[in-house]
Amino acid sequence: MSSVFSRSVSARLTPRSVNSPRVSVHRKWWVTQGPSFSNLAMVFCLASVLLVAGCIVYLYAFRYFGRGSLVAGFFDESNVCNVFDGSWVPDGSYPLYNSTECPFAERGFNCLANGRQDMNYLKWRWKPRHCDIPNFDVHEILESLRGKRVVFVGDSMSRTQWESFICILMTGVQDPNTVYEVNGNKISKTIRFLGVKFQTFNLSVEFFRSVFLVQQGLPPRHGPRRVHMTLKLDKMDDINQRWIDSDVLIFNSGHWWTPMKLFDAGFYFEVGGALKLGMSINSAFKMALDTWASWVETMVNTNRTHVFFRTFEPSHWSGSNQRACEVTEQPLSVAKANDRSEFADIIAEIVGNKTVPVTVLNVTLMGAFRSDAHIGTWSHPSTILDCSHWCLPGVPDAWNELVFSYLLTNGWKNIR
Ligand SMILES: *[C@@H]1O[C@H](CO)[C@@H](O)[C@H](O)[C@H]1NC(C)=O
Numbered sequence: 106m107s108s109v110f111s112r113s114v115s116a117r118l119t120p121r122s123v124n125s126p127r128v129s130v131h132r133k134w135w136v137t138q139g140p141s142f143s144n145l146a147m148v149f150c151l152a153s154v155l156l157v158a159g160c161i162v163y164l165y166a167f168r169y170f171g172r173g174s175l176v177a178g179f180f181d182e183s184n185v186c187n188v189f190d191g192s193w194v195p196d197g198s199y200p201l202y203n204s205t206e207c208p209f210a211e212r213g214f215n216c217l218a219n220g221r222q223d224m225n226y227l228k229w230r231w232k233p234r235h236c237d238i239p240n241f242d243v244h245e246i247l248e249s250l251r252g253k254r255v256v257f258v259g260d261s262m263s264r265t266q267w268e269s270f271i272c273i274l275m276t277g278v279q280d281p282n283t284v285y286e287v288n289g290n291k292i293s294k295t296i297r298f299l300g301v302k303f304q305t306f307n308l309s310v311e312f313f314r315s316v317f318l319v320q321q322g323l324p325p326r327h328g329p330r331r332v333h334m335t336l337k338l339d340k341m342d343d344i345n346q347r348w349i350d351s352d353v354l355i356f357n358s359g360h361w362w363t364p365m366k367l368f369d370a371g372f373y374f375e376v377g378g379a380l381k382l383g384m385s386i387n388s389a390f391k392m393a394l395d396t397w398a399s400w401v402e403t404m405v406n407t408n409r410t411h412v413f414f415r416t417f418e419p420s421h422w423s424g425s426n427q428r429a430c431e432v433t434e435q436p437l438s439v440a441k442a443n444d445r446s447e448f449a450d451i452i453a454e455i456v457g458n459k460t461v462p463v464t465v466l467n468v469t470l471m472g473a474f475r476s477d478a479h480i481g482t483w484s485h486p487s488t489i490l491d492c493s494h495w496c497l498p499g500v501p502d503a504w505n506e507l508v509f510s511y512l513l514t515n516g517w518k519n520i521r
Pocket residue numbers: 203204205206217
């Protein structure tokens with residue numbers, strides 16, 4: 106299985122050569138112009154050589170040392186290549202793994218095992234418009250993750266990415282028994298913590314369920330009866346201490362910020378100990394993210410920890426009440442989905458305002474094409490229709506490919 110991944114990766118290796126000056130042109134010029142120009146030509150050649158050498162040194166320094174600018178170069182729209190802007194292209198070397206052979210891919214996400222017949226949805230690769238995702242292989246990733254702690258925090262979309270991350274890495278592990286959940290727990294929807302250890306690599310890949318990222322509390326004693334729980338928008342989730350001591354920290358939040366999951370379930374907002382009954386969901390989301398960003402600034406050692414925030418993962422329900430949807434056989438040619446774009450604006454503003462280095466994993470557009478990649482009726486147990494979550498293997502693998510390529514391209518921070 107490891108070879109499958111290596112093959113798929115090397116297949117998309119695009120040679121990246123720096124264009125060298127056209128030496129042949131210079132030579133011709135040198136011959137025909139006679140000795141009076143030779144000094145000038147020599148200077149010209151020398152200048153070209155210096156220019157190329159300068160470029161190489163610059164690129165090298167840019168790649169390995171200029172972290173701040175590199176974040177911009179790799180991930181920002183204003184610079185060289187925005188890896189989040191692109192399209193899906195067919196690629197027969199996919200998928201990256203077989204969920205049935207990965208003990209950490211939960212049955213609920215294994216569409217093939219749950220009866221899906223068409224297979225085309227497995228064979229797409231994300232291709233940024235102006236570049237290729239750098240080539241890597243799973244052994245290289247495992248080596249670079251040796252001794253590290255990778256932590257995912259968020260809702261079930263984070264759990265999916267956590268599973269995908271582990272399943273991709275397991276294709277490079279010889280003995281699957283050396284990879285285990287530290288407490289022997291089984292994956293479930295409501296579990297608060299799951300930690301998988303790759304013993305050979307002393308690597309820990311963990312998931313913490315924290316769907317709002319901020320703290321949940323009991324309602325005030327004399328509050329309205331409809332208030333069953335509060336969300337303390339100015340306080341981080343009480344398990345936040347367990348996220349800090351990590352090398353990679355990947356957050357998401359979004360799918361639970363709906364009237365149905367909040368107000369209909371008796372959740373209301375609280376700030377500074379006071380109920381905020383009339384507060385809009387967007388304002389609350391913004392306040393929670395602000396709390397999160399300040400927490401990153403003050404509590405996380407960003408010299409060591411790479412912090413990512415993944416944007417909203419689009420859904421493809423056909424109505425607004427999440428009762429109907431159709432999973433297609435092909436991706437859409439035009440991105441079209443419920444993408445909660447107001448959340449993207451909030452994330453961009455909050456992250457842009459802070460001085461802390463947080464990398465936005467802007468996966469919203471890439472998912473918006475993939476009406477073919479949702480679970481639909483191939484869930485387990487198969488009683489519900491689901492056009493929010495994704496089949497595994499599938500779209501979350503592409504999120505992880507971006508994480509891997511980011512970490513390999515930008516190098517690791519100084520650790521300890
Ligand atoms: C995945 O693995 C299972 C068990 O080894 C096998 O039966 C199945 O055919 C594989 N699926 C694919 C798509 O290769």
